[in-house]
Amino acid sequence: MAKSKPSQTTPRRRGARKAAARETAARDIAERSPAERNVADRGAAARAAAAPRTASKPPRTASGKKANPALLKSAGEAAVAGSKARAEEGHRKAGRTPPSQQTPARQSGAMRKVDESIRSVSHEIVVTEDEKLLQAPSGDEYTRSDPWRVMRITAEFVEGMDALAGVERGVSLFGSARTGPDDPMYRAAEETARLLAESGFSVITGAGPGIMEAGNKGAKAAGGRSIGCNIELPFEQGANPYVDTLVNFRYFFVRKTMFVKYSNAFIIFPGGFGTLDEMFEAITLIQTGKIYQFPVILFGRAYWAGLVRWLQSRVLLERKISPGDLDLLILTDDPREAVDAVVQAYAAQTETAARRGEPAKTANGS
Numbered sequence: 485m486a487k488s489k490p491s492q493t494t495p496r497r498r499g500a501r502k503a504a505a506r507e508t509a510a511r512d513i514a515e516r517s518p519a520e521r522n523v524a525d526r527g528a529a530a531r532a533a534a535a536p537r538t539a540s541k542p543p544r545t546a547s548g549k550k551a552n553p554a555l556l557k558s559a560g561e562a563a564v565a566g567s568k569a570r571a572e573e574g575h576r577k578a579g580r581t582p583p584s585q586q587t588p589a590r591q592s593g594a595m596r597k598v599d600e601s602i603r604s605v606s607h608e609i610v611v612t613e614d615e616k617l618l619q620a621p622s623g624d625e626y627t628r629s630d631p632w633r634v635m636r637i638t639a640e641f642v643e644g645m646d647a648l649a650g651v652e653r654g655v656s657l658f659g660s661a662r663t664g665p666d667d668p669m670y671r672a673a674e675e676t677a678r679l680l681a682e683s684g685f686s687v688i689t690g691a692g693p694g695i696m697e698a699g700n701k702g703a704k705a706a707g708g709r710s711i712g713c714n715i716e717l718p719f720e721q722g723a724n725p726y727v728d729t730l731v732n733f734r735y736f737f738v739r740k741t742m743f744v745k746y747s748n749a750f751i752i753f754p755g756g757f758g759t760l761d762e763m764f765e766a767i768t769l770i771q772t773g774k775i776y777q778f779p780v781i782l783f784g785r786a787y788w789a790g791l792v793r794w795l796q797s798r799v800l801l802e803r804k805i806s807p808g809d810l811d812l813l814i815l816t817d818d819p820r821e822a823v824d825a826v827v828q829a830y831a832a833q834t835e836t837a838a839r840r841g842e843p844a845k846t847a848n849g850s
Contacts, residue, residue, distance in 0.1 A: 568719040570662040570756075574693025575722065577664030583722030612716050612734070637735060644713075644742045647731045651711065651746040655680050655826055656688040658762045659695025659753030659783075661721075669784060673698035673753050674705075676783070676819040681708025683827055688713065688747060690739075691723040691730060695753045700726035713739050740765060748833065749779045749826040754787040770812050771805075777833045781814045781822050788815060 691712025712727035
């Protein structure tokens with residue numbers, strides 16, 4: 485009699501079972517009553533207190549290195565260099581010389597005075613306005629600097645609102661600056677922007693290369709309004725050539741306010757920390773009721789899959805968010821689907837505004 489072979493579970497099946505178990509656990513936790521949750525929390529706290537204590541491990545960075553001031557300093561410097569390299573790579577892939585590598589044209593006659601308030605004395609290390617604002621003043625420096633900086637911030641808000649006042653149907657596109665024209669995501673962003681422009685929407689980007697350039701390029705090709713909100717960085721990023729309306733900002737938070745105020749939706753293409761910042765900014769505003777009917781669309785399911793799984797298996801499981809919060813994110817791989825979601829959301833917002841007797845401008849109600 486032949487022996488039966490032991491059943492083997494493939495990695496894919498094991499992964500599916502684990503995912504199903506996590507979803508079941510998250511659902512069970514979400515369905516518990518407040519009293520049951522309190523009992524479970526007290527039980528978990530008691531078990532943690534009774535567990536044998538182990539020697540604490542020294543803090544490490546996400547890459548596994550021991551954290552210390554010298555490492556953090558070098559990591560910060562490397563991060564700025566990396567941001568510059570990504571921006572330059574985006575320009576080179578589009579066939580342009582990066583602005584930071586261009587030789588300034590010779591000037592004759594009267595020379596333009598350099599604004600020393602936004603550049604260091606050595607002219608080698610640029611100190612941005614954001615950096616100066618976020619530095620704690622020493623002694624009575626506050627009386628000589630910060631109040632006047634508030635006036636500059638106010639002026640920047642006024643300038644941005646004045647330039648974008650006519651935008652009533654805007655959509656912001658975000659993504660990596662290093663994405664080249666031969667990348668499928670570049671072409672998808674260009675197509676998405678083209679469809680948005682044909683549907684009557686203005687396209688707003690960060691004005692840089694990569695996905696931002698693709699968005700402005702697609703909008704301009706379709707005859708739509710192409711808007712760029714550029715930001716002052718320690719290196720010159722430069723605006724892409726497809727921007728019709730360019731607004732330059734010194735402060736990140738002023739720029740982010742403009743993205744939200746004049747947008748009906750965010751479409752998030754694969755990107756880095758800046759892209760994630762914009763995504764979670766919008767999600768937080770929706771979650772706390774600051775804006776409504778505002779679709780946040782993640783383009784490229786494969787790229788965002790790991791983040792979504794972490795939100796499901798860790799953040800939701802530990803009840804740091806509610807089950808419904810995950811429905812605030814829309815995932816797609818199709819430009820037409822992304823644009824249809826924007827159009828439907830705008831129609832719903834317009835209907836809501838009509839019932840209230842208010843003019844429909846942007847999804848945030850401004």
